[in-house]
Amino acid sequence: MxxxxxxxxxxxxxxxxxxxxxxxxxxxxxxxxxxxxxxxxxxxxxxxxxxxxxxxxxxxxxxxxxxxxxxxxxxxxxxLPFSPVVLKKSMTTLARVSELSLGELAQFRMVLDATAVLLAARLRTEEHLAEMAAAVEDMKAAGATGFGAADVAGFGAADTAFHDAVARAGGNKLIQVCTDVVRAVMAGLVEDRLARAPDREALMRRGVAHHEDVIAALRAGDGPLAARLTRQWTYDSYAGHLPADERAALRALLE
Amino acid sequence: MxxxxxxxxxxxxxxxxxxxxxxxxxxxxxxxxxxxxxxxxxxxxxxxxxxxxxxxxxxxxxxxxxxxxxxxxxxxxxxLPFSPVVLKKSMTTLARVSELSLGELAQFRMVLDATAVLLAARLRTEEHLAEMAAAVEDMKAAGATGFGAADVAGFGAADTAFHDAVARAGGNKLIQVCTDVVRAVMAGLVEDRLARAPDREALMRRGVAHHEDVIAALRAGDGPLAARLTRQWTYDSYAGHLPADERAALRALLE
DNA sequence: GTAGCCTACTGGTCAGACCAGTGGACTAGC
DNA sequence: GCTAGTCCACTGGTCTGACCAGTAGGCTAC
Incomplete structure (x- = not known):
């Protein structure tokens, strides 16, 4: 002193x-x-x-x-009421200037999405389940009309609605906002790759099936199963886009 | 159309x-x-x-x-180089106007901290381990000189340094920034409660022991153990400050 | 009763001015 | 030759006053 x-x-x-x-x-x-x-x-x-x-x-x-x-x-x-656009903006900046890799984003999202469903399994109401089911129906509709760019966009919107319902059911607003933001950032990174994927029809079909499995697990109150399904789905969705080391790190988070 | x-x-x-x-x-x-x-x-x-x-x-x-x-x-x-202050600012705003509860913050942090150590167990270098050990030494020093407000602050700073080293070792900049931000927000919520806690001396001692256990697990490359220790520590640190329902939700994340 | 105009506001932009502070060039003194 | 001091060109911070385009609500004429 x-x-x-x-x-x-x-x-x-x-x-x-x-x-x-x-x-x-x-x-x-x-x-x-x-x-x-x-x-x-x-x-x-x-x-x-x-x-x-x-x-x-x-x-x-x-x-x-x-x-x-x-x-x-x-x-x-x-x-204005609080909106996460500023959070999204600064996180997007972080992703751009700090060169956040797709792998880092995938890790973040895998863990938080899994946590959201784990919490949702405890706290979900019938309304939440109905919202999730409605979102899955929208995904089916987007998949049924065709597989053009508009349908891929509609599919993505329904997917976002599904995850938003899950996050709200989980009751953690911070996780809700962060997963939403990261989902948007990741969508910006891979959207064109996904829209041009030759097997996108099969991908969308598997996506629908996955989400239905998650709803079933949530309805049954089986949080650990829902979390496992979610982690596996995230891994399957992004592992193909990652270099070997990041893929290994992501696999390590599967448990 | x-x-x-x-x-x-x-x-x-x-x-x-x-x-x-x-x-x-x-x-x-x-x-x-x-x-x-x-x-x-x-x-x-x-x-x-x-x-x-x-x-x-x-x-x-x-x-x-x-x-x-x-x-x-x-x-x-x-x-300027990117700095997380804007992220921190908007997350603080989110916490204030959206009334983020301590429980939501604790859930978020428990999961991400655990992920960080899990990743760190795979990727840590000797330098990272040395930094963590140095931070723990600082914590000991702050605990040894006394237990006034300044020492509590020093203890907190060393704790932050420890977790920062862990997050950097994990290699995920997004997790690093987010845990740092949430740690700061939470510190703002509970700091006075902690500084006035009559058993803070014992708390600090247990904190040192916990961090040493984590370092040992990381050195051994046992990610799951390190993650388990981290989750348990977060739970023990905050469960006492939470209402019953949030405590139960946090316990559900312990696995 | 309604369509249209009028007007009193609003925010967006510009021009010009002044101030306090900064840092580099220049100069006087050693 | 080197340092200490002065000086000045320039910076950002602030204020004033002005003009424009857009909005909304009241008024008027049909």
Missing amino acids: GGPRFEPVRAVRAYERVVEQIEEAVESGALTPGERLPSERELMVQFSVGRSTVREALRVLQARGLVRSRPGDPNGAEV | GGPRFEPVRAVRAYERVVEQIEEAVESGALTPGERLPSERELMVQFSVGRSTVREALRVLQARGLVRSRPGDPNGAEV
């Missing part, structure tokens, strides 16, 4: 203080989603700063997904 | 196009971390927009963690 510890003085910009105050109001619940902020000209009076300062603050808040502003709107900026 | 599909025309703001171009340059690697952007006045010429537009674009890029600008810097804004 050598005397008083000085901290570097950090110039705190005016717009940062504006951001802080509004952010605090939103996160503390003083401003709820759907409510409106005062107009920029009103805010510049309340904070006694210039309009450019207000605007920069609003830009930051918008980038964080807290508010949205529309030109011409007679009301001010709208407070 | 009913005729051409019209998309809603979205007014694309000028600053958004500026953001896009710079973002693309950064993510594609045309601009590498440490490089400098031109000054705002130079950018406003290159993009032929006003300075406020340039500034709003830079604010957005700064909020996304891509650049940083300092007043008075004769160079322009600096391109």
